[in-house]
Amino acid sequence: MKILINLILFINILNAHPHTFIEVYPNIEIKNKIIEKINFIWKLDEMTSSMLIMEFDQDQNGNFDKKEIQYIYDYYFLTLIEYNFYTDITVKDKVQIFPQFYNFSSYIENNKLCYSFTIKPKLNSKDTLIDFGDTDFFVAMVLKKEFIKINDGTIKVSDLDNDFYFGYRMEFN
């Protein structure tokens, strides 16, 4: 009976598995222990990229022009607000509203679709944690220590212990 009850609890976990992989490359600027700016570059896996590029690159010239980037921004990037951009910024155990982002751009690099955008969180690095992951577990965010650039201090990357999905945590030292 216990096994069956465990199975009921497992139903919530058994819901999805990742089909899109996004490598996250953060470039962090810290001044006086305040996180002034983070530029994120997301690199989507080649298979998902090929599918999206087919739609985005209307003139099929291998580059995105202004109009195409605007389309990506309006119809794809902005919809990720619903998922908090797969990025939870936590200050003293409280998840923050995702900050205003700037300088969105999109381009193709080595057959991969890339998104680039900047946030200016102005948060104390000591109190801040940044978690990456998709609660629906349809997208897998991939963060490695070597992907991160920081101008001051060091970063610790750890596996995120969620109950229903897998993610990464970035901590400032």
Place this chain on the structure above:
Amino acid sequence: METYNALLNQIVMAQYQLNSFISSTIRSINDENILSTSILILSISFLYGLIHAAGPGHGKALVALYFTSNKSDYKKAFKMGYMISIAHAISALIFTFGIFYILKTMFRKNFNEMSMVAMEISASMIICVGLYLIFSAYKSKNLKEEKLGKQTKSEYIIALSAGIVPCPGVMTIVLFCIILKQYTLGILAAITMSIGMGLTISLAGILSILLNKKASNFLDNKGYILEILGGVLILILGILLFTSVGYK
């Protein structure tokens, strides 16, 4: 939960690496290496399917619930695992080729919308299977022979209801091959990936049969209670899937 998370991490990372390896290998195909590279891609697709299905998914939940609550043998677990994966692959091939040739643009949006419709159909079918299993377990708790025929029918319905949702993993590989004009390789990769997925789903079924055997010994001749409970759990799974689609 920590062990589960560590395992999940391993599964995700393995998929990430295999996904990247398959895409770069498909791109490297040329006239000289077509045979050896195709064999390599198909072998990796099998492994990818095996690992891909090891991640969370409603197919395994359904198979696990069904076999935990219904007496069956290992052969049937394999049969159902492969019926689900074949249905999964066929629907993925139909959806991918259909969307690509009919619509061409707005692929991902249409893919998402169509996946949701398929998920709703699947959830409705799972709800019906749950109701059917509860009704049949209650009605025929004393008529074991009559139940055998009904059980086979419900196994087909379960396989279809779980498999009707096209696997986005298979769809992505097929589409990637279509874009690179490797049509045959795309279809073959979908088939080998499905063979891998079928094996993993079958293993979930076998584990559930083992659980059922232990539970049946404990419940003695009141095994129908387990069957009713299994039906209720499958019903809950269907409702949860349906509401999660509605929520999105």
